[in-house]
Each structure stands twice: as C-alpha cells, then as structure tokens.
Amino acid sequence: MTLGVRGLVVDEQGRALLVRHTYVEGYYLPGGGVEPGETLEEALTRELMEEGNVLLEQPAALHKVYLNRSASPRDHVALFVIRQFRQTGPYVPNREIAEAAFFPLDALPDGATNATRARLNEILQGGPTSPYW
Template sequence: MARPRTFGVRALLTDPAGRIALVRHHYIAGWYLPGGGVDKNESAEEAIRRELAEEVGLADVEIAGLLGVYHNRSQAKDDHVVVFVARVADPAALHAADAREIAEAGWFAPDTLPEGTSPATRRRIAEHLAARQGHGVW
C-alpha cells in the first residue's frame, strides 16, 4: 500500500549567538529541526510560523530565507520538505510549548550538537554553515 505524498516545513532557527534550535519529540528518538506538516489552505510560511509557535513557543521570528526543498523517501515516505532559515532575537523564549509532542527544546552550538541529532538534521546544518542552498534528497 502506497503512502500519500505529504508537504512539510522545518526551520533552521538561530539565535544571536549562532546557536541552532533543536527539538526532541516524545514519539521518535533523536533531535530534529522544529517543524511539521502544512495544513490544507495554509502556505509554507504560515505553516512554519504556526509550528514554531506550537512546538517551541516562538511567535516573533524573522524568516530570513530558504535553505532548500528536499524529498524524503525513507521509511516508505513520500514527503516534500521546505526548510526555512529563521532568526529569533530573544533566545530565552524557546521552550517545549506542546508537552504532549515535544519532550525537550534547546539551543545548541553547531559544533556541539546533542547525541542523537538525526543525520538529515546534521546535513541541513552543514549546508547552512557552508552557505550552500540545499535541495534533493532529505
């Protein structure tokens, strides 16, 4: 049975110190960029703003641009994921806003990412640090 194609968003969110926001979910092991699915009649930008508010409690976020658009076919998925580059002025506001979904949220220096950071998350961070626009396989 084929899975339906989905459309998702993630944010490579940085603070003034250059740290990157990551989240750990209750339902899957590892650390990830915050984000989620795009709802019907919702733009990708509206979705990432909603997801950042829901997951990490941030409403005042500057969307600086796009890191890239990726296709995730792992684990029988057929997902297209848009990764935004975003900034926040007040890093203290970051927290696990939805305790049912997010076990933990935190800021991490790119050279000290937590154990269990997903390989795709590490690839997106490396692209960002190299000032490369990403695309292709998640």
C-alpha cells in the same frame, strides 16, 4: 504528495534550535506537516510557536525544498532559515515535544539525526548540498 516545513532557527551566538519529540528518538529541526488550506509560511509560523515558543520578527527565507525518501517517495520538506525571531518565553515540555533548546554546532546532542546534521553542515558550515532530506 505530502508536504512539510522545517525551520533552522539560528540565534545570535550561531546556535541552532533543535527539538526532541516524545514519540520518536532523536533531535530534529522544528517543524511539521502543512495542513489543508495552510500556506508554507503559516505552517512554519504555527510549528515554530508550538514547538519552541518562537515568533518570527520578519518573514523566513526559504532555503530549499527536499525530497524526503526515508519517509515516502512522495514526501517533500520545505526548509526555511530564521535569524530574526524572539522567544515568547521558556519552552515548557508537553505531550509532543519533550525538549526544545539551542545547541552550538560543535556540541550537538548525540541524538541529532543525520538529516539534521546534514542540513546544519550544508547551511551553516558550507558543506555539500543534496536534493534529499
């Protein structure tokens, strides 16, 4: 089994933080794999800082764990919702993340993935839920 974390970071205006990687097309919720010996919370904290300069001000709430069938029949994603945070500074693109920005739900970038759109709809707009990423 593989395990990853994603964070739905929502600012005071209701906008969601999305990232665009340098190595794959599309916009995603920030996150990544859980490293050996790392807790879910530690992985989330590390990924949010690496991908968006986001520092948690209180523990994130685990929303759900999904099966990510598109990656592997063994891949799972733990999704956390973050509303209490601060950015330590403006995001500067690097070799992994080309862009990290907050987007209003009614103006998501064209490249936002289907899974990203589904999670935003599910959590922030009361849309249908799924056990699959």
